[in-house]
Amino acid sequence: MKLLIIEDEVELLAAISSYLSDLGYSCETAKTFKEAEDKISLYGYDLFILDIMLPDGSGLDLMSSIKQFNQQAGIIIVSAKNSLDDKIDGLDLGADDYITKPFQLSELNSRIKAVLRRRNFNGNDEITFNEIKIDTNSYEVFVNGTALNLTKKEYDLLLFFVINKNRVLTKEAIAEHLWSNVNLCENFDFIYTHLNNLRKKIRKVGGENYIKTLYGMGYKFSE
Amino acid sequence: MKFLKRINRQYFWALVILLGLISALGYFVLSFILDRKMSEDIREKEYAIIKEIKLRNNLPNIYPNVETIQISENKLKPKVYKEVKLYDEVDNETEDYLEYASTVEVNGKYYLIKIRHSLVEKEELIAAISIPLSILLLMLFTISFVMTKKLNMTLWKDVENNLKAIEAYSFAVNDELSLKATGIDEFDKLNKTIEDLTDKLKKDYHILKQFTENASHEIQTPVTISLMNLEVALQQELPENAFKQIVKAIGAINRLSALNDSLILLTKIENNQFLSDTVVLLNKVFEERIEILSTLFDEKNLTVKFEQKGNFVFKINRDLADVFVNNLLSNAVKHNVQDGVVDIEIRKDRLRICNTGTPNKLNNDTIFSRFTKENSKSYGLGLAIVKQICDKHGLEIRYTKTEIHCFDIYWRNKSQ
Numbered sequence: 001m002k003l004l005i006i007e008d009e010v011e012l013l014a015a016i017s018s019y020l021s022d023l024g025y026s027c028e029t030a031k032t033f034k035e036a037e038d039k040i041s042l043y044g045y046d047l048f049i050l051d052i053m054l055p056d057g058s059g060l061d062l063m064s065s066i067k068q069f070n071q072q073a074g075i076i077i078v079s080a081k082n083s084l085d086d087k088i089d090g091l092d093l094g095a096d097d098y099i100t101k102p103f104q105l106s107e108l109n110s111r112i113k114a115v116l117r118r119r120n121f122n123g124n125d126e127i128t129f130n131e132i133k134i135d136t137n138s139y140e141v142f143v144n145g146t147a148l149n150l151t152k153k154e155y156d157l158l159l160f161f162v163i164n165k166n167r168v169l170t171k172e173a174i175a176e177h178l179w180s181n182v183n184l185c186e187n188f189d190f191i192y193t194h195l196n197n198l199r200k201k202i203r204k205v206g207g208e209n210y211i212k213t214l215y216g217m218g219y220k221f222s223e
Numbered sequence: 224m225k226f227l228k229r230i231n232r233q234y235f236w237a238l239v240i241l242l243g244l245i246s247a248l249g250y251f252v253l254s255f256i257l258d259r260k261m262s263e264d265i266r267e268k269e270y271a272i273i274k275e276i277k278l279r280n281n282l283p284n285i286y287p288n289v290e291t292i293q294i295s296e297n298k299l300k301p302k303v304y305k306e307v308k309l310y311d312e313v314d315n316e317t318e319d320y321l322e323y324a325s326t327v328e329v330n331g332k333y334y335l336i337k338i339r340h341s342l343v344e345k346e347e348l349i350a351a352i353s354i355p356l357s358i359l360l361l362m363l364f365t366i367s368f369v370m371t372k373k374l375n376m377t378l379w380k381d382v383e384n385n386l387k388a389i390e391a392y393s394f395a396v397n398d399e400l401s402l403k404a405t406g407i408d409e410f411d412k413l414n415k416t417i418e419d420l421t422d423k424l425k426k427d428y429h430i431l432k433q434f435t436e437n438a439s440h441e442i443q444t445p446v447t448i449s450l451m452n453l454e455v456a457l458q459q460e461l462p463e464n465a466f467k468q469i470v471k472a473i474g475a476i477n478r479l480s481a482l483n484d485s486l487i488l489l490t491k492i493e494n495n496q497f498l499s500d501t502v503v504l505l506n507k508v509f510e511e512r513i514e515i516l517s518t519l520f521d522e523k524n525l526t527v528k529f530e531q532k533g534n535f536v537f538k539i540n541r542d543l544a545d546v547f548v549n550n551l552l553s554n555a556v557k558h559n560v561q562d563g564v565v566d567i568e569i570r571k572d573r574l575r576i577c578n579t580g581t582p583n584k585l586n587n588d589t590i591f592s593r594f595t596k597e598n599s600k601s602y603g604l605g606l607a608i609v610k611q612i613c614d615k616h617g618l619e620i621r622y623t624k625t626e627i628h629c630f631d632i633y634w635r636n637k638s639q
Contacts, residue, residue, distance in 0.1 A: 012451070018455075106454070172477050189522065190521070
């Protein structure tokens with residue numbers, strides 16, 4: 001899976017790039033509008049992570065060349081918060097998703113996976129982790145072949161965990177993912193309820209509890 | 224009262240008073256002249272009568288104007304003027320006369336001379352002069368009054384149009400304020416001053432706007448970098464202490480970011496950078512938000528009572544409406560107690576949201592101020608934002624505490 005990350009902030013670029021490379025993506029980077037324009041026309045990519053505010057132009061202006069050279073590619077726009085106009089423009093121009101700074105890498109990963117699934121690059125809509133099978137097309141979850149009856153939030157929570165498996169997730173990151181753009185009073189304890197319900201439901205059908213609590217402050221989905 | 228109406232009214236009364244004064248003055252002057260003329264006339268007649276007696280020993284008698292009789296008393300009486308009523312055979316009615324009586328001595332004999340002058344003549348004369356004069360004055364004043372009014376209206380038309388243009392002007396819409404030249408020096412000078420002032424304010428506004436946008440962007444980038452690096456650091460095998468420190472740092476950075484967002488939001492509302500361009504049904508926004516925040520209600524096991532007794536409609540930016548309702552609801556949850564209650568009541572022109580909470584009444588003076596917090600888990604900006612939104616949309620918000628804490632929101636001018 002080949003990605004082009006277009007971002008003028010070097011450290012941000014490095015952090016995103018190294019994180020996504022670790023996850024197995026092949027990442028290329030562009031720091032300026034010009035550089036991005038060249039790479040878009042020269043090479044093929046499956047997904048673009050596009051910062052709108054670039055020193056030598058607006059990322060929105062790159063959208064047309066992306067559409068011209070990489071018709072099948074997904075686009076995730078990155079922008080500063082509250083620039084609602086950018087969001088609307090970006091989605092109108094054909095972006096698949098929109099993420100605002102600051103965001104966490106786990107969230108970005110989840111968005112990338114969702115865009116790729118939607119664009120059907122993997123060829124299948126099933127995500128499997130040991131005995132757990134998630135059908136992202138029908139929003140169904142099976143544990144050892146038994147269908148689980150999950151709420152929307154529990155389903156989102158499980159999918160987020162499985163996509164970010166083996167990674168430490170903070171309560172904030174989970175809350176931000178499940179209730180994005182909702183001011184949730186800076187109190188994230190309510191996640192606990194959803195988490196426990198999810199654990200119970202999986203355990204009831206004989207599934208293992210893969211959600212580990214780390215020092216009461218973070219979570220990790222792993223063997 | 225409108226400027227023109229006031230001017231016209233004053234002008235009208237001044238004219239009325241002036242007209243009255245001129246009429247009174249005219250009457251007195253005319254009357255004075257006529258009276259003098261009359262007594263002169265009488266004296267001339269008296270002189271002529273005395274001459275007639277002296278030369279021809281003839282006593283002239285023309286009733287009712289002249290009467291001359293010889294009297295037996297040898298004594299001169301003082302000359303007297305008095306008004307009398309006499310029957311006029313010609314007109315078949317009694318008329319007013321001015322009677323002059325004097326005793327004179329001619330050639331050693333005494334005579335009583337009475338000369339009478341009709342007063343009707345004087346009144347008729349005054350009328351004959353003052354009526355056309357009054358009509359003339361009245362016409363003059365009416366024409367002058369109407370013309371001034373017309374002229375004022377045309378002159379002020381431009382000023383009124385300019386006023387409307389200023390009222391409709393908004394920095395956020397970003398159009399030029401162009402005022403129509405009136406051709407009157409003072410007004411044009413005022414126009415120019417307003418245009419210059421607006422230009423300057425507009426520049427300041429844009430600088431400020433740009434600053435908030437830049438500040439927002441510039442802060443978000445380092446915040447994002449910090450968050451990402453901490454997130455990466457968190458993935459290593461870490462001792463409990465280090466792990467907790469990193470999670471706390473992430474939490475603090477998230478708070479910083481949220482704080483930044485809230486402050487920028489407040490500034491944007493203060494600067495009128497949100498266009499109130501959508502007609503929003505508040506009931507609907509509440510329904511949506513209650514659904515979204517249901518997790519929070521469940522967490523504290525709160526009972527939510529949502530009564531819709533009318534449709535509350537207002538013009539606002541759509542996102543701002545979400546923030547408005549979100550903050551009100553969050554506030555009601557945040558300061559609530561376990562198994563508490565949230566009561567929402569919406570009427571056509573007012574909204575009431577109540578929640579159980581601390582037994583103490585909150586400080587009415589500071590509750591809507593920034594960074595007033597009940598506990599460390601909030602920023603103290605939520606209600607400040609709500610207040611600011613109220614202020615900008617003609618709404619009033621009031622806090623009361625009976626058994627529970629209540630916030631009433633209603634229209635400022637339609638308030639009780």
